[in-house]
Amino acid sequence: MTDLPRPDNENLTRDEAAARARVVRTHDYAIDLDFSAAADPQTDTFPVRTRLTFDAEKGASTFLDYLGARVDAVTLNGVPQDVAAIVDGARIVLSPLAANNVVEIVSVSIYSRSGEGVHRFVDPADGATYLYSQNEPVDCRRIYPCFDQPDLKARFRVTITADASWHVAANGALESERSAGPQTSTRVFAETEPMSTYITTFLAGPYALWHDEYAGRTASGVESVIPLGIAVRASLAPSMDADEVFEITKQGLDWFHRSFDVAYPWGKYDQVFVPEYNLGAMENPGLVTFTEHYVFTSPATEAQHEQRANTILHEMCHMWFGDLVTMRWWDDLWLKESFADYVGTLATAEATRFTTAWTTFASRRKAWAYRQDQFPTTHPIVADIIDLEAADQNFDGITYAKGASVLKQLSAFVGQDAFLAAARTYFARHAWGNTTLDDFLQALEEASGHDMQWWADAWLTTAGVNRLRVATTVDGDAIASAVLHQDGVDPRTGQTVLRPHVLRIGVYDPDEDPAAFETALDVRIDGSEVAIPELVGTPANRILLPNDGDLTYAKIMPDPHSLAVMLDAGLDDELARATALAGAWNLVRDGELPAARFVDGAVANQHLLEDSGVLAQVLQQAGAGLAAYTTADERPRLLARWIALLVDEIAEDAEPSDRRTVLLRTLFAALGEVRSPAEPVLDVVRSWMDDPAFALGEELTWDAWVALAAHGEADAGALRAAQSAAPTAVSAVGLIRALAARPDAAVKDAARAAAYAGRSADGAVLSNDELQATIDGLGIDPHDVGGGHDADYWQRIDHVWTAQSQGQATRVVSGLFPGHAELADGDAERHPLVVAAQGWLDARPDAPHALRRIVIERLDDLRRRLRAQAASA
Template sequence: MTGGNLTRDEAAERARLLTARHYAVELDLTRGDTTFGSRSTISFACAEPGAASFVDLLAPNVRGVTLNGRALDPAEVFDGARVHLAGLAADNVVVIDADAAYSRTGEGLHRFVDPVDGEVYLYTQFEPADSRRLFANFEQPDLKAAFQFTVTAPPNWRVWSNESLEELTQDADGANVWRFNATEPISTYITAIVAGDYHVVEDSHTVRLPDGSDLLIPVSAMVRKSLAPYFDADAVLEVTKAGLDFYHRIFDYPYPFGKYDSAFVPEYNLGAMENPGLVTFNEKLVFRSKTTDASYQGRANTIMHEMAHMWFGDLVTMKWWDDLWLKESFADFMGAYALVHATRWTDAWVSFANGRKAWAYRQDQLPTTHPIVADIRDLEDARLNFDGITYAKGASVLKQLAAYVGEDAFLEGARRYFKRHAFGNTTLDDLLEVLAQTSGRDLKTWSRAWLETAGVNTLIAEADTDANGVVTAARIRQSAVPEHPTLRPHRIAVGGYSPNPATGAVELVERFELDVEGELTELPQLVGKPRPALVLLNDQDLTYAKIRFTDEEFDAFERGGIAALPDSMARALAWSGVWHMTRDAVVSGRRFLDVVLNNIEAETDISVVQNLLRQVGLVHEQYLDPANRPAAAAKLSARLWELLDGAAPGSDHQVAFVYGAVRGASQDADFERLRALLAGELAYQGLSVDQDLRWAIIEALAAAGRDDDAALSEREAAADDTADGRRHRA
């Protein structure tokens, strides 16, 4: 296939034929606001002298092409996406000089002008195949090479790339010329450039290596200047340093990319990108207004996710996009794992269960679901595969794999994998091979069941009891939908919860682990004992499966039984099960709302609270009988204002409940309170009606047709003439 696409077969043939060695990339960012100069000098070998191949490039104009000193006619060799090269030698140097285009859509080199002060900010985003918009290259992950960037930029700018600065000079026109050191061998899609007059905070961190030596890692965090007053760089760098310590400790492989810069950039299409030495983040992770701790935890998780990629994805990279899931799943898993073991967010798996994993369950039950290991035929397939299956289901399944083989065996397998394949490319089989060695488990069957099939299983606990409530037989029943009938092996924990007879407080009365196989798995551990009030399958959330409760258990939840559970993970799993039962129409939307409104006030995990508030809105809008929605809306909005009134001043719950009340407003009295909040006529101790909250109120009034003053949003936008303000006004 020709044009902008690239097939797996074409990439495999090019990788067989060519070996990329070194890129010298020269960029001139002083030529105006639409295009920039790009010269790429590529050194590479060819296994079959005389053969033909091609270089990838997406640029509006090619000025010149030379191959081994011989000039080629750009009109003859460039077709708009490829530079075709014939008559290759054993060793080759190709030089391609082009005019490349700035992007306004987030691919390639994105250019942003800050409406606050007119400053220009540039950054790159390439995955899966947009580095060819910056410079000519072999755009596939398994043709790794060393990259050396030289960037000419305006004198008031700073420039960053993957490696540290080698030399800074000036050209004859007074522009600065930034020459960076060459990288280790990396893939094209993780090369990076950031440029502009960014506000930057610089520091360094020393990591003690196993041999007793010290590794000094320069670290920094940057943001555009107009966001500097809101930028808590110290908090960002604190998590960064904690992550560097932690990953060195568990991976036993020195950080391979010299420095660690974190750039928070505007108009970003993604959450973040793992460019080695220069990680880019969405600047939405810089909070202009008061937010909850869940937001800070989410940012820390993103930092840890991207840092895990330095080893799994950057040091060792997939051969082709079939195994995109592997690096993303590993990083998603490690993001939560690192928070638990290296930061104050020791309940990060609770947030994962109610956030990322909920995303996976949702996407896995859509008609568009697919196996974790997808068939990626070409780059267009790859672009479609950045979804909840690739990221969150994959991470959930890796958590199950760690439980299945044992956590120690899982981490030892990762360590061997990094050492064996450093700066190389791998497939899934390479990882399964080392994990089989460290665990002694046969993972081929496991892989077929978990990675090569789609869909999610449902687990139900069944217990027979005698007249005294003593269990006489118990089992787990596993099921699957007809479209995806695979019954998988599960390593799970089972928790039994009952009220203490003396105090009435609900307690964990027993917990045990077992392997679930096939349709029925016996539970002899429960036999001969009183049946617990709640038998919680998948306690500790080790596997990826929906759980379902008995009628008696659900009735108890409606009476406040979830709030009574002593453990945040147990509550998260109860909430997850209740949600699945609602979504699957096992129980009504009305009952779901009752469970939430009767339990949410006592829920301590703020990420769970915020997720429940989102689900409440979805149930009200989509799951209720339309005839019942007005009454439910009135009940819901009244309860949300009650929760706000009762929230501790300045607490995360106060913030969550005020946004819940704004989104849930439906009655005349609700909108009057919103107007009063906006005007400063209604105040809550500890609550600031800051810019984000003001916009939320204005948008709620407008959405309900209650904005009596048509100029309200225009006046607010005039007061908030920032990129965010313009986005809200639009």
């Protein structure tokens, strides 16, 4: 693989993009990609020919973005250019421009192993080569020269030359195919509608295919017939449940046609599941890409099926909100992602069998948002994205999950009908164009009659999480007064932030087991407090759940009596349980509830939790709390008790089930934290692996191998033999993780060196999945044999940032951060690891903003760990 340092001018700024957009008006691209040598492991590049037409201010200058191996020729308006003079790092300078321009470029681009640009993967199962592309936010420039910013839309006509036996695809439908030589052909694809560069996509390889067709109509009666396709690696074809994916797709298209009243505008609807994907999915119109983790080769829980359905509908929502109408710049990235996160969950709940999708959202998705929003680096939902590095970092819990939570609150505020009516107006008014937040707010004002600027100022331009609690006074056995209180602080400024909330207070009877729902009280709070007169005179022992139904975005602070019942007896509604336990976990992270107390609540609630996604989230939080938020002297005892409980619970589930799968995953993770598991536990794990009736599947089997390896119970020979017996993508990554988990200082040193270099010991470039597996295995270190390298980290991360792509460097800087601190060595301000991290930040004020952000966030995690340990002590 070709090594190229990151150019100094790779990081396009918002001001540069805006200046370019004032000069340039794009029309169309013709892109010719040659993948004919892709299967040759000695060939790490591919030829590209690009023809671009655009209008410009006469006499002006502009530049194209390109991160390829080299540029061989450039012709501007028929005039050959001096390549050496106009290629400047990540840019190709074009000057002087005419009013109407044609630029033609011959170049060579690089196959990716990081999931950025055209990614090349060789299947360990059969040696077949697969290609796919991933471009958001700005990796299109790794494939072909372009104006790589969202507001310079164009039509695209693509030609791909590749192995004639391969499946080859792009955004447009296949128009024709012609021979290009022995065993090679050239495919020509239909010109697309106007779209942004970041959603162009290309696919090539011996993919297995399925076909179907959707026929439906919009709310106003416009008929729509859409060819449907699914593609996956040939070796995964037996595991592809195409019927379910097609069913979800058709249900989604029906829902969106009915709700948006705009026919799907992109022709065909192909969905492809690809290896080593660095995202969950991507909304490329006509050719949506998904991680192949959604092709279940092991027993999959109903929650995993729900998550896949939610992702399918999230990406489908983007066909309208994001692709048809697109943000002008990445400041408004949140709007398309938050909208798709909210509406995708809404569509999942209303159109598919997964009617409890909001329960999973409350438990899992919002946990991501709450964590991100309490970092010192938090930002308003409408973020200030000054450059591309900032854009890349902002695919975060605020942009997705907080934004979606706030849009759910908005829907409660204005009504769902008004919300969807605003969307229909927005699509009709801005189809094929680019917009800002103000355009959507205007449509909302028209649909709802509300002043949306006031609402937007409160919710979208401030940062941080509000807290909600109900304070009561008691007269005898009855409530004498009840007040809902709100507080909140912006972590960036320390300033108080109060927001308008439309929510419900759930009232539950504690005399039932679990506590039985009685009623929900509708409440609106705009300031710091509001009275709840409906509670006056009701029994004082009633359980009160702020934000019942999870309508708003806030941390809840149950009163001590209510919290105790929520943890010990539980509530009799699944969404209420998820909301209550999410609130309790926030208390643990804030150092206000000991981790062991939360674990007791997780154990008490586990048999009530019907949703396997919520069960998995709560048990994962319990395990993480024991591993990080308890003190070093009490942790071994607590973890041993936790592992014993999990083993007993697994033994009670004689047959495979979602619950058993969740318990097994939790156990194998816990075994990576405890120094000396009880002797029989590892023997029991090995017996499960050897028992065909136990049906672990390959993913759980490799989780088990990792747990055994971490305790020296599986050597390199055994691990390699297991992988050779079943060579798949899952086993290849599992092997890397297991080898790095072994309790040997030399093993840990080798894994660390590989991560810093981005290469294995034999010099091969690590793919994104291989790098992550190396880091994950290195981090599994229950015997503490991999320490002593903290100072080295601070000497190396600057080089990592410049030597590896931003995606790969982020994995290394975040994953190797020295964060396993113990309270006995110092508190949240004086611990040596805290002092070292703060010292680096103080000494490097001019370090790249995105790099500093990672360090600041990991430092905040470190301080939170120590504060929670203090609370636990």
